[in-house]
Amino acid sequence: MEQERKDKGLSRRGFLKGLGGGAIGTAVISTGLLNVEPAEAYTPEAVGTGRGKSLVNLKVNGRNYRVEVEHRSTLGEVLRDELGLTGTKIGCDRGECGACTVIVNGRNVYSCSQLAVWMEGKEILTIEGLAKGDKLDPLQQAFIENDGPQCGFCTSGQIMSGKALLLKNSQPTEAQARRALSGNLCRCGNYNREVAAVLAAAKTR
Ligand code: FES
Ligand code: FES
Known part of the structure; x- marks a missing residue:
């Protein structure tokens, strides 16, 4: 996999950061960054009709x-x-795999199972929001150093669940880290490395 990425000119670091797609700038241009005004009201009845x-x-x-x-x-x-933020992956699209995990108001949620209209005024953090410029978030760095990503499909979701844990608990135990990632399936079965990455990130804080 690593060789494959190198062949394509992608480093593992770039790959992880690229899970964010670097698309924020594009998104701002394409959707418009606007001063927030109150949104038009929606009714639960209207939402119910789809x-x-x-x-x-x-x-x-x-x-x-x-x-x-x-x-x-x-x-x-x-x-x-x-918004063009394609670092958030869609796997099952039915609340089972965790690939789509993002953080909403400090909690990790499955973004495939939340209606966008429910997000009015909420603070959303996606994988693209972790790095500060060229500096990866310590958890992203720890995933690299601990071989957290294999195929990488679950990785952004794993990182967001790990991040939600570390925001609440900066020094989790292994059991707590395992539980925090338990809603994120990894078809590569790389769970031990993903948990190790969360614990390593906690040590750097
Ligand atoms: S895509 Fe699988 S839980 Fe959302
Ligand atoms: S790294 Fe392949 S699905 Fe988790």
């Missing part, structure tokens, strides 16, 4: 967006398709 659209104010990775979303659209769909 029809119609509403304007929703989202704060994603510290930036404010005002986005028109279909009532049936999930947060994951809006992040990827409207």
Whole structure:
């Protein structure tokens, strides 16, 4: 896998950072970074039909967006398709695998199982929001150093669940780290390395 990435001119570090796609700039241009105004109201009844659209104010990775979303659209769909933040992966699209995990108001959630209209005014953190410029988040760095990513498909979700844990508990035990990642399936079976990465990141803090 590593050789494959090298062949394509991608380092493991670049790959991890690229899970974010570096797309924030594009997203801001394509969707418009606007001063937040109150969104138009949506009604639970309208959402229940799955029809119609509403304007929703989202704060994603510290930036404010005002986005028109279909009532049936999930947060994951809006992040990827409207904001261009494709670091959030969609695996099962039914709340089972955890690939789509993001942090909303400090809690890790499955973005495939949350409607975007429920996100009005909430603070959302995705994998793209972790690195500061060229400096990876310590948890991203720890995933590299501990061979956390294998195929990489689950990695951004694993990192976001690990990050949510570390935001609440800077010195977790191994059992706590395992439990925090228990909602994230890894088809490569790389669980021990992913847990090791979370514990290593905790040591650097
Ligand atoms: S894609 Fe959301 S839980 Fe699998
Ligand atoms: S690294 Fe392949 S699915 Fe987890």
